[in-house]
Amino acid sequence: MHNQYYSYRDRCPACNSTILKELYRKPYDKPPISEYLESFYSLQGDMKVEYLKDANFTLCECEDCCLIFQKEVPNDYFMKVIYEKWLDPKKAFRQHKENDDLELYGYYAHEISTIIAYLHKVPSKLSFFDFGMGWGKWALMAKGFGCESYGSELSKERMEHAKSNGIKVVTWDEIPEHKFDFINTEQVFEHIPNPLDALIHLKKSLKPDGILKISVPTANNIKHRLKRMDWKAKRGTRNSLNPVAPLEHINCYRRSSLIKMAELASMEEVVIPMKTQYMYTTNWCGAKRVAKNMLLPIYKNILKRKNYLFFRNHHQAL
Numbered sequence: 311m312h313n314q315y316y317s318y319r320d321r322c323p324a325c326n327s328t329i330l331k332e333l334y335r336k337p338y339d340k341p342p343i344s345e346y347l348e349s350f351y352s353l354q355g356d357m358k359v360e361y362l363k364d365a366n367f368t369l370c371e372c373e374d375c376c377l378i379f380q381k382e383v384p385n386d387y388f389m390k391v392i393y394e395k396w397l398d399p400k401k402a403f404r405q406h407k408e409n410d411d412l413e414l415y416g417y418y419a420h421e422i423s424t425i426i427a428y429l430h431k432v433p434s435k436l437s438f439f440d441f442g443m444g445w446g447k448w449a450l451m452a453k454g455f456g457c458e459s460y461g462s463e464l465s466k467e468r469m470e471h472a473k474s475n476g477i478k479v480v481t482w483d484e485i486p487e488h489k490f491d492f493i494n495t496e497q498v499f500e501h502i503p504n505p506l507d508a509l510i511h512l513k514k515s516l517k518p519d520g521i522l523k524i525s526v527p528t529a530n531n532i533k534h535r536l537k538r539m540d541w542k543a544k545r546g547t548r549n550s551l552n553p554v555a556p557l558e559h560i561n562c563y564r565r566s567s568l569i570k571m572a573e574l575a576s577m578e579e580v581v582i583p584m585k586t587q588y589m590y591t592t593n594w595c596g597a598k599r600v601a602k603n604m605l606l607p608i609y610k611n612i613l614k615r616k617n618y619l620f621f622r623n624h625h626q627a628l
């Protein structure tokens with residue numbers, strides 16, 4: 311029996327391939343998945359088990375682009391329940407106020423400076439769009455630099471908050487009416503049921519020389535994690551299954567998945583020179599931070615070990 315709150319993905323959502331391999335399958339309403347969900351959501355909001363019946367947490371791997379994805383995913387209605395009820399917006403807002411520190415805002419400032427430098431225009435001539443902007447922190451920083459700043463968000467509370475800070479809110483249907491120099495997607499594409507379609511839609515609002523960023527969790531050792539299947543491993547540790555977190559991280563990308571998906575959307579990778587990345591790094595606090603700052607551009611540009619990529623429309627003159 312199918313559960314009415316789920317949709318079923320029978321092809322790879324990044325490249326449409328039907329050559330898939332099933333890696334793992336367990337019912338949502340039984341341990342270990344039910345236990346994992348209960349311990350995760352009990353701290354964040356009000357989870358209801360009725361949504362978990364007659365559905366399986368099924369992980370598939372695409373043999374063409376190597377995306378690992380969940381086959382049975384929440385439909386639009388259930389998605390809204392998760393993001394509005396299971397993850398209580400009021401709790402999330404308090405967390406945002408208490409935890410967002412100087413390091414985070416410093417990072418936003420660094421990232422936005424790097425992008426403006428790469429685009430080589432004065433900020434007031436640039437139009438930025440943060441797709442899935444959350445509370446609008448990144449968008450507000452872009453506004454602070456003097457860019458036109460737009461954002462979109464599903465959650466009403468978050469949208470209203472961003473609006474009150476002067477961010478121009480764009481709905482999904484309005485996206486193609488705009489023309490942006492830069493589209494930011496930070497930890498968004500791992501949550502989207504149809505990422506290829508979403509990318510094609512977003513691309514419609516990109517200026518001919520504009521760029522789009524996709525930043526998603528990196529799990530280079532995902533095969534090791536999936537062998538262990540340690541549902542108790544803490545987030546951020548070596549065995550953590552957070553990159554495939556049931557219901558939420560429904561797409562776990564390899565670099566090849568992102569490149570293939572972009573190709574199908576007629577886009578190609580853009581590499582921001584390491585020099586530009588170093589030039590605007592601001593936080594040099596402590597030896598660990600210094601080492602990280604030195605290594606990160608190498609990790610991104612040379613070793614290509616980070617799921618942090620920029621794309622532009624195909625066939626442009628350099």
Ligand SMILES: [Zn+2]
Nearest residue numbers: 322325372375
């Ligand atoms: Zn694929």
